[in-house]
Amino acid sequence: MSTDALNKVTGILGEHFRNYVVIASHDNSPLSYDVRFSDPYAAKGLLESATEYHESFINEGVPADLDHIQWISVDIDDEEEDEEDNYIE
Numbered sequence: 001m002s003t004d005a006l007n008k009v010t011g012i013l014g015e016h017f018r019n020y021v022v023i024a025s026h027d028n029s030p031l032s033y034d035v036r037f038s039d040p041y042a043a044k045g046l047l048e049s050a051t052e053y054h055e056s057f058i059n060e061g062v063p064a065d066l067d068h069i070q071w072i073s074v075d076i077d078d079e080e081e082d083e084e085d086n087y088i089e
Contacts, residue, residue: 003034010036021046 006024013020019042025033037043 006034006036014038019046
């Protein structure tokens, strides 16, 4: 991505949004990137929020720190029997 294109993008974002972060990777060098932001402190918060969202997205919506949770499995047949007991005829 050229510098002119990034300037245009950040100009448009600046007109419509108070805070923004743009991270762009170059086609010919995918490991390098250019970062633009409106405010360094807001950028830090936006990047932290985006990182949490992205981690959740990568883990299919499940937080990564679920090791301490004890999971309980319920047999579907047991649930159906319990529901039948609750109905009055």
